[in-house]
Amino acid sequence: MNRSTKMSLSEKQMGYLLIFPALLIILVIAIWPVMRSFWISLHDIRLNDPTKSEIHSSYGLDMERYVSTLPNLLRYIKREAESAEGSSKEKLNALQAQIEQTNTSLNQSGEIANRYQMIDQLLLDFKPVPTELKYVSLSNEQTESIKTSLAEVRAVLLQMSEQKLLSKPEGALGVIQGIEASIIEPNFVGFAYYQKFLTDARMWGALYNTAFFTVISVAIELVLGILIALLINRPFRGRSLVRATVLIPWAIPTVISAMMWKFLYDGQNGIIAYLFEQAGLISDMGMLLTTKAGAMFSVILADVWKTTPFMALLIFAGLQTIPQSLYEAASVDGATRTQQFFRITLPMLKSTILVALLFRTLDAFRVFDLIYTLTGGAPGNSTETISIYAYKTMFAQMSFGEGSALAVIVFLCVALISIGYVKILGADLLSDGSGK
Amino acid sequence: MRKHTGPLFYVGLLLFVFLVMFPFLWILLAALKPPAELFGDRAFHFIIQNPSFDNFVRVFTERPFARYLWNSTVVATLTTLYSITIASFAAYAIAWLSFRGKAIILGVVLAVSMFPQIATISPIFMFMQSMGLTNSYTGLIIPYTTFALPLAIWNLTIFFRKIPSDLGEAAKVDGASIWQTMTKVFFPLAMPGVFTTAILVFIAAWNEFLFALTLNTQEAMKTVPVGIVMFQGMFTIPWGEISAASIIVTIPLVVMVLIFQKRIISGLTSGAVKE
Numbered sequence: 001m002n003r004s005t006k007m008s009l010s011e012k013q014m015g016y017l018l019i020f021p022a023l024l025i026i027l028v029i030a031i032w033p034v035m036r037s038f039w040i041s042l043h044d045i046r047l048n049d050p051t052k053s054e055i056h057s058s059y060g061l062d063m064e065r066y067v068s069t070l071p072n073l074l075r076y077i078k079r080e081a082e083s084a085e086g087s088s089k090e091k092l093n094a095l096q097a098q099i100e101q102t103n104t105s106l107n108q109s110g111e112i113a114n115r116y117q118m119i120d121q122l123l124l125d126f127k128p129v130p131t132e133l134k135y136v137s138l139s140n141e142q143t144e145s146i147k148t149s150l151a152e153v154r155a156v157l158l159q160m161s162e163q164k165l166l167s168k169p170e171g172a173l174g175v176i177q178g179i180e181a182s183i184i185e186p187n188f189v190g191f192a193y194y195q196k197f198l199t200d201a202r203m204w205g206a207l208y209n210t211a212f213f214t215v216i217s218v219a220i221e222l223v224l225g226i227l228i229a230l231l232i233n234r235p236f237r238g239r240s241l242v243r244a245t246v247l248i249p250w251a252i253p254t255v256i257s258a259m260m261w262k263f264l265y266d267g268q269n270g271i272i273a274y275l276f277e278q279a280g281l282i283s284d285m286g287m288l289l290t291t292k293a294g295a296m297f298s299v300i301l302a303d304v305w306k307t308t309p310f311m312a313l314l315i316f317a318g319l320q321t322i323p324q325s326l327y328e329a330a331s332v333d334g335a336t337r338t339q340q341f342f343r344i345t346l347p348m349l350k351s352t353i354l355v356a357l358l359f360r361t362l363d364a365f366r367v368f369d370l371i372y373t374l375t376g377g378a379p380g381n382s383t384e385t386i387s388i389y390a391y392k393t394m395f396a397q398m399s400f401g402e403g404s405a406l407a408v409i410v411f412l413c414v415a416l417i418s419i420g421y422v423k424i425l426g427a428d429l430l431s432d433g434s435g436k
Numbered sequence: 437m438r439k440h441t442g443p444l445f446y447v448g449l450l451l452f453v454f455l456v457m458f459p460f461l462w463i464l465l466a467a468l469k470p471p472a473e474l475f476g477d478r479a480f481h482f483i484i485q486n487p488s489f490d491n492f493v494r495v496f497t498e499r500p501f502a503r504y505l506w507n508s509t510v511v512a513t514l515t516t517l518y519s520i521t522i523a524s525f526a527a528y529a530i531a532w533l534s535f536r537g538k539a540i541i542l543g544v545v546l547a548v549s550m551f552p553q554i555a556t557i558s559p560i561f562m563f564m565q566s567m568g569l570t571n572s573y574t575g576l577i578i579p580y581t582t583f584a585l586p587l588a589i590w591n592l593t594i595f596f597r598k599i600p601s602d603l604g605e606a607a608k609v610d611g612a613s614i615w616q617t618m619t620k621v622f623f624p625l626a627m628p629g630v631f632t633t634a635i636l637v638f639i640a641a642w643n644e645f646l647f648a649l650t651l652n653t654q655e656a657m658k659t660v661p662v663g664i665v666m667f668q669g670m671f672t673i674p675w676g677e678i679s680a681a682s683i684i685v686t687i688p689l690v691v692m693v694l695i696f697q698k699r700i701i702s703g704l705t706s707g708a709v710k711e
Binding site: 010011012014015016018019021022023025026029030031032033034036037040047054131228231234236240242243244245246247248249251252253254255256257259260261262263264266268269271274305309310313314316317318362365366368369372373387390391394395400403404406407408410411414418 | 445446448449452453456457459460462463466474475479480522523525526528529530533534535536541544545547548550551552553554555556557558559560561562566578579581582585586589614639642643645646649650660661662664665673675678679682685686689690692693694697698700701702704705706
């Protein structure tokens with residue numbers, strides 16, 4: 001008794017111990033990034049803009065930029081002051097004093113002064129500045145004082161340059177803009193992107209394209225899948241060879257199948273385009289990839305070719321679990337083949353079909369590889385799905401906050417679809433098959 | 437019972453197989469055609485007048501295709517090994533040990549396997565960039581976990597449940613520790629399931645596109661799918677070379693499918709069908 005409780009306790013601990021690494025990795029590599037995506041989508045992050053390349057929750061200073069531009073400004077003003085006379089000389093000297101004073105007040109907190117020295121040395125040695133040194137956060141008052149001080153200096157310089165009192169006006173004015181750009185603004189934007197996308201025609205278009213593609217291709221795949229499953233369920237010679245054939249489209253990379261189809265659809269040399277034209281289905285070979293309807297049709301056909309095998313195999317496996325005795329009894333009772341199909345086969349296949357539909361619907365909704373390769377969303381965004389739109393926003397425009405908002409929208413749609421299916425399927429999907 | 441397998445049935449079957457295989461056959465023809473026959477008058481002819489292996493040679497001599505193949509092999513193999521190892525322990529625990537919360541754990545695993553990749557790409561990209569892990573094998577293997585690990589855990593759990601747990605009970609009675617039960621009794625029986633799952637994970641990792649496209653952009657670090665898509669230039673698409681490369685990648689997969697078709701089919705379908 002004592003032994004067995006000890007045993008079961010250690011079994012439980014062993015269970016948690018064995019499962020821990022897998023759960024930890026899933027948490028860190030899958031769940032955390034999704035939550036992080038949401039957090040990123042609340043910020044204006046642009047990887048092509050150094051001051052916005054990451055999340056800044058408060059004001060800060062790009063020290064590298066600041067350290068490398070400040071001496072330039074002082075040098076420009078000094079030179080101007082040397083060549084100027086009278087009141088403008090005094091003005092320029094006052095400006096120099098003001099900038100130095102602002103810099104000193106910033107450097108009062110020992111840490112910034114210390115970093116200033118270190119970065120200055122690194123820049124002198126032409127060494128890269130490490131990220132942990134580069135950014136320093138500023139309090140609101142500090143930011144306010146620097147900003148007003150710089151604005152005042154710029155206003156004075158601008159005024160003097162308009163009065164033609166400066167020998168090289170563009171020099172000092174350019175540098176002061178550089179210093180102003182080293183002040184980092186917090187880039188939290190809240191739900192601004194989501195609000196924008198609510199009224200964004202391109203977003204709704206992409207969502208419609210995704211839904212259209214998903215519904216049509218999955219419906220065709222289901223019907224064809226059932227037909228193929230019934231076909232290969234019969235005993236015949238070479239059955240395993242046929243099954244292997246059916247597996248091949250599933251096994252090859254999606255992008256390779258997309259490249260193949262792109263060649264078959266090609267407006268000059270594509271055999272499918274040629275056959276379609278000969279059959280009178282299209283008036284011109286180029287229509288398949290250059291018209292809206294043609295492109296959507298092409299994408300769906302390529303997807304059906306690639307993924308119907310998966311559907312067929314799932315349904316085929318489901319067919320094999322239906323007891324033969326049911327059909328025998330039905331035959332004895334005089335049921336026709338059609339009746340048998342609708343009264344026995346389909347009801348018995350229900351849960352298999354639902355699971356297959358769940359997997360396929362989610363896959364189709366996430367579609368990226370196929371469309372990226374085959375059409376890239378063209379012509380005129382008519383085959384652009386929401387994943388493609390998100391990708392383009394992130395990696396073509398480098399606007400990661402905005403793109404992440406689209407990615408989160410994809411995630412929410414996928415979650416809704418899954419919840420819908422799981423509601424219909426019930427707990428069946430997760431039930432403990434071992435009966436423990 | 438259904439024995440209507442007359443000649444008509446076989447004709448229909450042949451037509452069906454032809455339709456499924458047609459893109460491959462046509463691509464094979466395109467790969468063997470010299471440029472003069474690939475375009476122009478003879479573009480739509482089934483018979484090649486002067487077949488040549490030039491395209492196949494050019495893929496290796498004028499493009500770093502061997503490098504792409506090597507990159508894909510390394511990344512897919514390491515992803516498979518590491519995720520199968522971790523998933524085996526987890527699946528063993530879920531299938532054979534009794535503790536609370538299994539349904540929740542499986543639910544999490546299934547939910548994660550449905551995550552759209554695009555929803556994880558921005559933080560992963562920013563992280564890899566800041567760590568200097570873009571254009572490295574590690575930088576691809578880590579994000580590949582997002583689909584490889586759930587796939588492996590899910591499939592292995594289903595396989596492991598089919599192994600009669602009486603064997604574990606018997607070993608326990610004989611005084612074997614949990615560790616001994618696992619390594620001596622369980623793993624030998626589990627090998628077929630592990631192998632099948634490994635094939636599925638390998639194919640998934642081999643075929644992955646989005647992470648590879650965004651994370652490994654240097655020519656020397658590209659994987660096969662990205663490499664082939666990037667064959668096309670700004671204005672021209674070298675269809676002959678693309679076809680040859682596609683055939684080179686497809687042949688090993690076809691061989692694998694022919695050899696392991698039973699295993700692959702059981703692996704693909706076991707989750708969806710209640711027996």
